[in-house]
Amino acid sequence: xxxxxxxxxxxxxxxxxxxxxxxxxxxxxxxxxxxxxxxxxxxxxxxxxxxxxxxxxxxxxxxxxxxxxxxxxxxxxxxxxxxxxxxxxxxxxxx
Amino acid sequence: xxxxxxxxxxxxxxxxxxxxxxxxxxxxxxxxxxxxxxxxxxxxxxxxxxxxxxxxxxxxxxxxxxxxxxxxxxxxxxxxxxxxxxxxxxxxxxxxxxxxxxxxxxxxxxxxxxxxxxxxxxxxxxxxxxxxxxxxxxxxxxxxxxxxxxxxxxxxxxxxxxxxxxxxxxxxxxxxxxxxxxxxxxxxxxxxxxxxxxxxxxxxxxxxxxxxxxxxxxxxxxxxxxxxxxxxxxxxxxxxxxxxxxxxxxxxxxxxxxxxxxxxxxxxxxxxxxxxxxxxxxxxxxxxxxxxxxxxxxxxxxxxxxxxx
Numbered sequence: 001x002x003x004x005x006x007x008x009x010x011x012x013x014x015x016x017x018x019x020x021x022x023x024x025x026x027x028x029x030x031x032x033x034x035x036x037x038x039x040x041x042x043x044x045x046x047x048x049x050x051x052x053x054x055x056x057x058x059x060x061x062x063x064x065x066x067x068x069x070x071x072x073x074x075x076x077x078x079x080x081x082x083x084x085x086x087x088x089x090x091x092x093x094x095x
Numbered sequence: 096x097x098x099x100x101x102x103x104x105x106x107x108x109x110x111x112x113x114x115x116x117x118x119x120x121x122x123x124x125x126x127x128x129x130x131x132x133x134x135x136x137x138x139x140x141x142x143x144x145x146x147x148x149x150x151x152x153x154x155x156x157x158x159x160x161x162x163x164x165x166x167x168x169x170x171x172x173x174x175x176x177x178x179x180x181x182x183x184x185x186x187x188x189x190x191x192x193x194x195x196x197x198x199x200x201x202x203x204x205x206x207x208x209x210x211x212x213x214x215x216x217x218x219x220x221x222x223x224x225x226x227x228x229x230x231x232x233x234x235x236x237x238x239x240x241x242x243x244x245x246x247x248x249x250x251x252x253x254x255x256x257x258x259x260x261x262x263x264x265x266x267x268x269x270x271x272x273x274x275x276x277x278x279x280x281x282x283x284x285x286x287x288x289x290x291x292x293x294x295x296x297x298x299x300x301x302x303x304x305x306x307x308x309x310x311x312x313x314x315x316x317x318x319x320x321x322x323x324x325x326x327x328x329x330x331x332x333x334x335x336x337x338x339x340x341x342x343x344x345x346x347x348x349x350x351x352x353x354x355x356x357x358x359x360x361x362x363x364x365x366x367x368x369x370x371x372x373x374x375x376x377x378x379x380x381x382x383x384x385x386x387x388x389x390x391x392x393x394x395x396x397x398x399x400x401x402x403x404x
Contacts, residue, residue, distance in 0.1 A: 061362040065295050068302035075305065079138065 002093070009085045017077040022071030030063040111179055114172030118165035124239045125161065136316040138309055141243050146289070159243035163225075166232055166240065192398040196220065207365065215371070221252065223364045230304055230356025234348070242304040244297065248251050251293035251300075254367050258292065261375040265383060269376075297367055300359050307351030315344045341347040 038056040042049050098109075141157040148154075185191050200220040201213070208215060226241060233239035240246045262270050274285045293333060322339035357360040 020306055036104075057358060058362060058365055061299065061358065064303075065299050068306070072298055072302050075309065083275050 005089060006086055007075050009089065010082055013082050013085070015076045017074040020070045020074045020077065024067050027064050027067035031060045032047075034063060100180065107179050108176065111172050111176035115169050115176055118169045118172075119232070119235060119237070122162050122232075123235060126158070126237055136312055136319070137352075138312050140251050141238055157243070157245075158238045159240040159246050162232065162237055162238035163229060163246050166228050167225065170228055203364075204368065207368040209377075211375075211377060212368075212372055215368070219364050219368060222367055223360050226250075226300070226360035226363050227357050230359060231352065233304075233308065233356075239304060239308070239356075241300060241356070242308055244301050247301040248293070248297045250363070251296040254296065254370060255293040257367075257371050258374040261371060265376050265379050269379070292370060296363065302362050303355055303359050307355050311344055311347045311351055314347060315340060318343060369377045 034056055038052050041052050045052075125144075129144065129252040141159040143155045143157050144161060146153045147156045152367055153354075177189050177196075179189070180187070186196060197216075197220075200223070201216050204213060204216045204219055229241045229246070230239055233242075261316075274289075275282050276285065304346065318340045322337040323335075326333070326338055
């Protein structure tokens with residue numbers, strides 16, 4: 001029984017991490033849009049390349065934030081949560 | 096004609112250089128001495144060196160805290176080394192480098208924050224240098240402090256304090272009024288977005304650096320496994336040596352450690368500038384100050400008139 005419980009905990013943590021990383025789609029699309037528009041702008045005005053590039057990098061970094069939230073949650077679920085949850089289970093069972 | 100350096104400058108040079116390099120070396124030595132023996136590649140957090148007993152909760156002193164303090168000392172050494180032996184006409188490469196850094200940072204601050212905030216140039220330079228060197232320190236093999244949540248959270252809280260200070264400059268009432276700004280119902284949203292500022296700054300920087308180290312570690316481990324599967328049939332040491340691990344991790348490290356580290360430092364500094372200068376309602380502040388001074392003048396005039404009467 002205990003093995004089953006621990007297995008469910010580990011499996012659900014891995015599943016949760018995978019589901020959390022679905023959020024990676026959003027920043028991918030957003031940054032792709034940003035870079036596409038930046039390329040267009042540079043094509044139209046090649047002399048403003050430096051400004052456009054630095055603004056694009058800045059915007060990309062901000063668009064990345066939601067993806068990074070998901071990443072932090074996934075990393076916590078993989079490396080931190082299993083140990084913690086198994087400890088809670090053990091304490092509940094009195095071992 | 097080249098001027099001869101005086102003996103004092105040379106001694107100070109050696110002193111500052113050692114101040115720059117010894118902390119990094121000592122971080123490496125500490126890491127080698129205290130790292131637990133592991134087999135293969137593992138992903139671990141920062142090691143706890145010792146804990147200091149505190150009334151509320153024990154304070155663990157971790158690898159990342161020690162490393163960030165050592166990097167601070169190293170940056171101070173670098174600054175002292177660059178500015179040692181300054182002359183009015185720049186002749187040495189060190190002075191040129193120092194002047195270039197100062198001019199660049201001042202131009203950046205002037206462009207992004209305005210003339211009123213020029214006093215922030217040293218702070219922004221410090222944030223940039225600390226963040227960039229902390230991320231780049233992983234190239235030396237020591238644990239990068241920026242991949243620890245606590246270190247970056249400390250910087251973000253510092254920035255949050257600055258933001259709140261500049262919002263409070265127009266008086267506490269207008270600060271509280273700012274929360275109910277478009278409509279009164281949106282107050283909880285405004286409070287959440289206020290708290291999300293340091294949170295997002297922390298997660299952005301720390302998540303990027305940590306993700307880079309996790310991904311490069313996993314790829315290095317996978318390449319080791321793959322080479323033992325593919326090339327394991329080769330005789331002797333040739334079969335045990337992870338040949339496939341050569342090359343690709345270096346390219347990844349170039350992106351994750353060098354490019355991403357410098358980019359995140361730049362973005363952290365840019366966000367600091369944007370938030371701090373955006374928090375300060377300059378026109379309102381100067382209006383308030385002008386009104387106050389007028390009131391003071393009126394009072395003085397009144398008291399003078401009463402005295403005359």
